[in-house]
Amino acid sequence: MKSTIPDTGVPITPPTGNGGDRQENRHEASLHGETLLRLRDYVVEGNIPEGGRVPERQLCEMLGISRTPLREALKVLAAEGLIELLPNRGARVRQLSQRDLEELFDVMAGLESLAGRLACEAITDAEITAIEQLHYEMYGHYLHRDMHGYFQTNQRIHESIVAAARNETLKSAYANFAGRIRRVRYSANFARKRQRWAEAMREHEAILDALRRRAASELSDILFQHLRNKRTAAIEHLTEPREDAPASP
Amino acid sequence: MKSTIPDTGVPITPPTGNGGDRQENRHEASLHGETLLRLRDYVVEGNIPEGGRVPERQLCEMLGISRTPLREALKVLAAEGLIELLPNRGARVRQLSQRDLEELFDVMAGLESLAGRLACEAITDAEITAIEQLHYEMYGHYLHRDMHGYFQTNQRIHESIVAAARNETLKSAYANFAGRIRRVRYSANFARKRQRWAEAMREHEAILDALRRRAASELSDILFQHLRNKRTAAIEHLTEPREDAPASP
DNA sequence: GCCGGCTATTTTGCATTCATTTTTTGTCCA
DNA sequence: TGGACAAAAAATGAATGCAAAATAGCCGGC
Numbered sequence: 001m002k003s004t005i006p007d008t009g010v011p012i013t014p015p016t017g018n019g020g021d022r023q024e025n026r027h028e029a030s031l032h033g034e035t036l037l038r039l040r041d042y043v044v045e046g047n048i049p050e051g052g053r054v055p056e057r058q059l060c061e062m063l064g065i066s067r068t069p070l071r072e073a074l075k076v077l078a079a080e081g082l083i084e085l086l087p088n089r090g091a092r093v094r095q096l097s098q099r100d101l102e103e104l105f106d107v108m109a110g111l112e113s114l115a116g117r118l119a120c121e122a123i124t125d126a127e128i129t130a131i132e133q134l135h136y137e138m139y140g141h142y143l144h145r146d147m148h149g150y151f152q153t154n155q156r157i158h159e160s161i162v163a164a165a166r167n168e169t170l171k172s173a174y175a176n177f178a179g180r181i182r183r184v185r186y187s188a189n190f191a192r193k194r195q196r197w198a199e200a201m202r203e204h205e206a207i208l209d210a211l212r213r214r215a216a217s218e219l220s221d222i223l224f225q226h227l228r229n230k231r232t233a234a235i236e237h238l239t240e241p242r243e244d245a246p247a248s249p
Numbered sequence: 250m251k252s253t254i255p256d257t258g259v260p261i262t263p264p265t266g267n268g269g270d271r272q273e274n275r276h277e278a279s280l281h282g283e284t285l286l287r288l289r290d291y292v293v294e295g296n297i298p299e300g301g302r303v304p305e306r307q308l309c310e311m312l313g314i315s316r317t318p319l320r321e322a323l324k325v326l327a328a329e330g331l332i333e334l335l336p337n338r339g340a341r342v343r344q345l346s347q348r349d350l351e352e353l354f355d356v357m358a359g360l361e362s363l364a365g366r367l368a369c370e371a372i373t374d375a376e377i378t379a380i381e382q383l384h385y386e387m388y389g390h391y392l393h394r395d396m397h398g399y400f401q402t403n404q405r406i407h408e409s410i411v412a413a414a415r416n417e418t419l420k421s422a423y424a425n426f427a428g429r430i431r432r433v434r435y436s437a438n439f440a441r442k443r444q445r446w447a448e449a450m451r452e453h454e455a456i457l458d459a460l461r462r463r464a465a466s467e468l469s470d471i472l473f474q475h476l477r478n479k480r481t482a483a484i485e486h487l488t489e490p491r492e493d494a495p496a497s498p
Numbered sequence: 499g500c501c502g503g504c505t506a507t508t509t510t511g512c513a514t515t516c517a518t519t520t521t522t523t524g525t526c527c528a
Numbered sequence: 529t530g531g532a533c534a535a536a537a538a539a540t541g542a543a544t545g546c547a548a549a550a551t552a553g554c555c556g557g558c
Contacts, residue, residue, distance in 0.1 A: 029336040030334075030336055030511070030512095031511075031512070032324065032511085032512085055539085056539075056540075057538090057539075065512085065513090066512060066513045066514075067513085067514090067540090068317070068511080068512055068513065068514090069511080069512065069513095071321065071540090071541085072320065072321050072324045073324075075281065075321045075322075075324055075325050076324050076325055076328045079325045079328050079329065080328065081418075085279075087278040087279055087540095087541095088518080088519055088520065088539090088540060088541075089519090089520070089521095089539090089540080090520095090539070090540065100418070103416045103417060103418040103419065104418055106363070106367060106416055106418075106419070107363070107416065107418050107419050107422060109363070110359060110360060110362070110363025110366070110419070111359060111363075113359070113362070113363065113469075114355070114356070114358070114359025114360075114362065114363075114473075117359070117473065118355060167352045167355055167356065168352060169330075169349070169352040169353055169355075169356050170352065170355070170356050170359070173356060173422065217466070217470050220362075220469065220470075220473075221466050221469075224363075224366065224469075279541070279542095280541075280542070281541080281542085304509085305509075305510075306508090306509080314542085314543090315542060315543045315544075316510095316542095316543085316544090317541085317542055317543065317544090318541080318542065318543095320510095320511085336510095336511095336549095337509085337510060337511075337548085337549055337550065338509090338510080338549090338550070338551095339509070339510065339550095499558100500557105500558085501556105501557090501558080502555105502556090502557085502558095503554105503555090503556085503557095504553100504554080504555080504556095505552100505553085505554075505555095506551100506552085506553075506554090507550105507551080507552070507553085508549105508550085508551070508552080509548105509549085509550070509551080510547105510548085510549070510550080511546105511547090511548080511549090512545105512546090512547085512548100513544100513545085513546080513547100514543100514544080514545070514546090515542105515543080515544070515545085516541105516542085516543075516544090517540105517541085517542085517543095518539100518540080518541080518542100519538105519539085519540070519541090520537105520538085520539070520540080521536100521537080521538070521539080522535105522536080522537070522538080523534100523535085523536070523537080524533105524534085524535080524536085525532100525533085525534080525535095526531105526532090526533085526534095527530105527531095527532090527533100528529105528530090528531085528532100
């Protein structure tokens with residue numbers, strides 16, 4: 001046997017509860033909408049290995065639906081870039097090349113950069129205060145070397161900036177791209193490198209500072225560079241993934 | 250009769266030849282892929298009035314296919330934001346509110362701003378020369394008051410910048426958003442206002458200048474502002490669409 | 499004459515079915 | 529033993545069928 005593409009089977013686990021509707025509006029009503037949400041989460045959470053095939057029949061019985069709504073959802077996921085559809089050969093979880101990742105990170109950087117710019121026009125003092133809170137919280141995590149907490153808070157900060165941009169279209173696009181790299185973000189805690197971590201903290205200080213001053217262009221630059229650095233760290237991590245094994249607690 | 254939503258019928262015209270595959274890779278193989286491309290063009294070209302319903306059966310016979318692939322294509326178009334799916338009530342061409350347009354323009358601005366930034370890293374002298382050519386060509390159109398030529402060349406310039414960014418993901422997202430506002434861009438030749446037109450030309454000079462110097466941040470700012478001004482012009486035009494009637498040839 | 503409720507028709511959503519294509523399995527022969 | 533061919537099995541792509549919902553049409557009441 002064996003074709004060139006590894007034909008990983010799907011371990012048929014019970015469906016994960018629909019986490020939350022990040023992106024779609026109110027598709028819960030229709031079956032295909034529900035299916036879309038669940039399938040998206042299912043894929044984003046990494047339940048199917050990279051490049052693995054997405055077997056229609058198994059998913060159908062797993063979700064208890066027929067193939068029609070499932071296939072509709074697959075088409076949408078393909079359009080979103082999460083999976084790819086090989087003609088007559090079914091769907092596969094999209095394999096992201098290094099180049100793909102670089103591109104995705106850059107687009108994310110561009111979107112956050114835009115978010116920062118727009119946020120400067122609209123953000124309220126209260127929102128800034130909230131972000132400051134998050135910042136200090138994150139600093140605490142940093143001091144305690146609490147990676148998980150750090151990442152979580154970090155993400156909330158970035159989401160707050162996007163929210164402050166007051167642009168639902170942007171928010172939705174941001175969520176889409178974030179979903180595509182989420183698998184990587186989770187599997188690779190690339191920022192374990194101490195130096196990069198400290199650097200990121202400094203960048204966050206600068207972000208906050210620019211935000212307080214509503215310095216749009218400046219914030220835009222800082223955010224872009226910040227994400228660019230994340231990108232570099234992530235790529236490096238994927239290329240030579242070691243350094244975190246002999247870490248202190 | 251009459252519900253709140255205007256129930257515009259679709260004038261059943263022969264299908265337009267598939268212009269070109271902007272966004273999708275090679276979906277020509279499958280029927281639903283073909284359908285997707287054709288339907289997208291059909292909608293983007295404005296064959297269905299704003300907010301008009303997209304009747305499955307008519308489109309089926311128009312395209313000569315069954316409902317299954319058509320419905321798959323509709324789901325994708327809905328995910329792209331071109332149409333919206335009302336539960337149990339079919340698809341409608343998405344009506345863009347003024348706010349939607351503002352948001353879309355801003356996102357486009359962000360993407361172009363990003364494109365400029367990235368282009369500075371990768372663009373070749375030859376590409377810059379090509380853009381300069383386009384710029385002079387556009388200037389010619391400007392002097393001759395040739396709006397159509399001007400817009401066409403203008404669009405090619407912006408596309409060249411996006412292409413120079415060497416980021417297919419960005420290019421694809423750009424195409425997606427461009428498609429959403431294309432209907433408006435075509436129906437409203439908002440830049441007829443002389444003053445804005447001259448301003449735009451100056452901005453383009455600045456863009457070219459920054460590009461030559463590979464001044465990433467600066468170009469990013471200029472591009473954002475340029476698109477922002479376009480946005481303002483467009484919104485103004487939509488609000489009070491007059492001024493172009495008593496124009497000299 | 500206009501409004502509200504009732505029925506008929508259309509339309510949508512999903513399941514099922516059918517036709518191809520691909521993939522796997524089995525067998526034969528070198 | 530191993531590879532090539534062939535048949536079987538499975539999976540995909542698309543069409544059709546069927547139940548539920550919505551819309552339109554109609555009639556009666558006010």
